[in-house]
């Protein structure tokens with residue numbers, strides 16, 4: 456039997472998980488559990504690039520693990536771990552820092568955005584962030600990296616770094632591909648349909664742990680469009696607000712835009728919004744309920760991440776040894 460291909464991805468525990476994370480990344484991971492050999496982690500080292508409250512950070516990382524499982528990632532079928540528990544990430548990260556160019560890192564959109572947002576803390580980690588992300592991916596010889604559209608540029612850089620390294624030292628790293636979903640790749644904020652849904656604009660961001668009342672409130676206040684036509688039609692240019700909500704429904708239910716347009720034919724936004732809220736509430740309810748149960752099972756969660764790190768280390772150390780041998784470092 457042919458070995459399964461490797462899927463790998465991570466999310467920073469920098470804020471509570473939201474619908475953008477779920478539709479852009481996690482849902483795709485869950486849907487493909489059986490098909491691939493899966494590695495998913497809490498990108499806690501990356502989170503240090505922005506100042507954190509240590510206690511809240513630690514708690515959020517564990518909650519993120521509970522939510523991974525609650526979203527449907529079975530720990531028996533997915534290797535779930537903390538990035539910081541596998542030291543090879545930081546070790547390969549340093550080596551790849553030395554094979555990633557200043558010019559390449561300067562062009563990264565996320566670096567430019569975050570530098571603007573954290574003008575008083577543009578630290579070296581924020582700059583070299585993509586080299587660590589390349590290490591995350593290349594350590595596991597990942598075939599596919601399922602991410603939202605905003606991370607595509609980092610995966611492209613990872614490919615460039617892998618090709619560069621392979622070019623110098625011979626075949627060392629698998630050159631990975633980004634796996635970006637058709638719907639859900641870029642979910643916009645409900646209050647800002649021109650910028651992506653993110654925790655930094657909480658009023659337009661649906662968090663996975665939001666309750667029914669909160670979701671209703673946020674959807675009710677969602678920006679709809681200023682054009683004169685007041686019915687539901689998919690048109691991201693002229694109707695970005697409505698199209699974003701249609702995209703959310705499509706990604707959650709698997710319906711096509713045409714089907715959604717038919718469902719709401721002749722109805723105004725007044726009927727559309729409660730229906731959108733309903734779909735979100737019903738989709739997230741089982742996740743929230745399961746996560747609430749799991750969050751208090753700290754011993755169980757610890758056993759999951761420990762087993763995950765142990766399993767992840769086997770693959771990671773194999774690649775690290777190969778890299779150390781090739782560049783002339785002495786593997787322990």
Ligand code: TYM
Nearest residue numbers: 464465466467475476479480498602603640641642651652
């Ligand atoms: P992060 O933590 O910002 O986001 C996690 C995942 O959620 C997706 N995402 C979205 N997708 C659609 N619409 C949105 N509004 C939205 N917001 C977030 C992101 O595309 C991402 O897939 N650098 C990464 C974390 C990382 C990583 C890795 C990912 C570290 N190492 C190795 C893959 C492989 C990041 O900051 O994602």
